[in-house]
Amino acid sequence: MSLKPLKTLTIGAVATLLASAAFANPYEKFEGTTVVVSWPALAHFQAAEELIEEFVEETGIDVEVDALQYLKLRDRQILEMSKPEGEYDVVSWVVMWKGEYVSKGLLTPLSEFFTSGSLVDPLYDIDDIADAYLQNGGVVGGTKGYMPGKSGALYGIPFGAETSILAYRKDIFEEQGIEVPTTYDELAAVMTKLDEAGIPALTSRGKTGHQVTAAWLLHLAPMGGKIFDEEWNPVVNSPEAVKAAEFLRHVARTGPTGIETFGFGEAAAAFLQGDAAMHLDTLKIAAMSRNPSLSKIDGKVGYALHPVGTRCGSETGGFAMGIPANAPNKEAAFLFIQYMTSKAGDQRMVELGGDPIRISTLQNNADKFPDYTVTAEQLPCADPDWRPLIPEWNEINIDVLGQALTQVITTDDPIQPIMDEANEKLRAIMEREGYYTWANYRKSQ
Template sequence: MKDRWKSSTVLAGALPALVLGTFATSAAAQDAIRVISHRQPALEYYTEQMVDALPEGRVTIELMPIDKELELASITMSSESDAIDVVYLNDSAFKRFAANGWLEPLDDLWEKYKDEYDLDDFPQSVVDAVSYDGHIYSMPILTNTELFFYRKDVLDEAGIAPPSTMSEYMDAAAELDSPRMAGTIMSLKPVDAALNEAHWYMNAIGDGWFDEDWRPIFNNEAGVEAITMLKEMSEYAPRGFTSHANDESTINLQQGLAAMGLQWFTRAAAMDNPEQSRVVGKIHWVAPPGGGARVANDGFAISKFSSADKEEVFKMLAEAASRESMREGAKFAMPPRLSLLEDPDLAEEFRWYPAARDALESGKPFPAMPDFLDVGEIVTRHILRAVTGEAEVKAALDQAAAETEELLASRGYYDQ
């Protein structure tokens, strides 16, 4: 980043309604382009690139946990307010925002600037991932996948190979669990973190979430087996795992408080950060045992209700997503550009890249429905009831399936 340009970055922790009031007032006074985003290393980097793309004071950034960010964006855009110009959206949230008509179509600007910013370097699968109903709505910023993090020194000392199946994972977690170090991390904070963890189990052990007609199958025999194993695995997780998301699990790995577990690619570099990590060089990675962990293509979208110059905003996003920017950002996230995905130097420079490529091959995205996050609110609530022993696994999943069908029927998913 150019030294003379400084970002205006807020780390939000307050309730979204309170944040919105304060943020809208201050940003409006500056007449700035207002960007809100989830807080994680890759997105901190890319939002800084947006700040760099325009003169000092033109861009303000607000970073927060993803649940607060999506709640704030939903409140703002559902009221058709112009208090937000740019919003970070993961793949599942993107579909809901696009279906609600809250995002600005980018097709004309994409065509106008595709040569200047080499937008054809994005694979068609990535462009499809940021498109809805035939229109592009988001600038792809990162391809993310979940990896299996593990303490190589700890597993080597115990004579345990990195697990390749869920049963091997369970056995390793049980053997390594101790009062000093949990056998595995586990992120079950509702909704996003818990849904990510459950998604892995539902694919690696279960049959997935839905049949071809969007009828729930997560409560069938295989689904019950999957969540039963999740419950059993929780015995080897750190205390408080039901309130842990990515930040908490990252810290548990960095501080040597857990031996292994599922975590995002974007958290890999933090393991080797000597200012934060006590396990520099000790964490290694493989594709998640059993496959089926989440793969996501995320990006930044322009609010339909923004009063900013949308062409200027688009160019700001394109600068942040340029090949040069993404080459530098590759230490934080897998860049969704063909020229970089095929760069052998990246695999040599960043030791977690080979595992990430394997994980991309075996991973699965969330179901392609705009309402999946709403389904996730239902499902994770009942999964947590099962994991904590409040309800039997089968009964909890049956209740979740019934409520899911009721929701989807009310939204027109099924023929009457």
């Protein structure tokens, strides 16, 4: 009689021990697995290489990185993710690609992994990730298909995300008796004053295509402009949009020589090498200014909020990471993404020279990096509709706006007709892609 309860107790004890062993190390199951990661050959991701080494050492999961120049990344990823089984376990995308990837069925919803108690670290705290970054880079299917909304779903976690802030030369401002501008009217006046003093004012992107479009978008949002209204009617010829184009022309004429040839790298270099007094673009300029291999102005740079026009409206952009639908090692891929974007991982990225995505990281490091305080204050103004993250954006961005805005900054032609023509081309694209189907249907009833 005494053997039955003893046997029951023994079986229960063994089950408990086995369960404890199974969950003692969440990585053990995947030891020896190789996660293949596709991401851009940019500074933030290069800084992450040491963190990857730490991940491999701690988890036993190997990582292979395929780093490409980011303009080549999309075509390579689409090719690989369109196969029955792909090579990549993790892909990192520029935010404007997310809608295309999801519409083509190329990504795995992350809810598939966040429901697993064995995969999700209870201390991960996704609510600590800056909402603007998470929504902009990782959520698809909300308002307009790419903005926050109840119909949205999470497909990626931000990594290398950004908003825009103003960087300026403290020494030049002091010498010239200039106050830091807080509005666009003040910024325009500062640019004029610096130009009259023979000092190149605001560096900027300006190269034909997506670079000059990005430069214009930086000013469009705070000036109250949009690309489309709520019914997908293009409004790039609105008074606000034309004013932003006029301001961009002023930037090109008072800034460093060669703006019309500048991509982001050249625009940043002009500031970092001391050839411009201001930089109004991604916050990544702060980490770059502290890098002695890139910067001659470390210690001379101040940071301020993106100036306000009719409203505040800074950039939303950068990168996010997710898991292809055809990834061979999805669970190990999730563990990699979770590790890299955890609170500890985010702090390590700061220590390695990268850019944080978490509010707590910004707050915890504000004493060391003055730009973090500015960034934390700026993020509530980051515009989720800064650019339309729709599959057609690549064509609109490069072939339409990128051509029109080159004409704006390289000629004296009247701006309104340039933007009127661009608006007509945008409408033709949207008509071709069926965006007015429902409006036309309602009109016919």
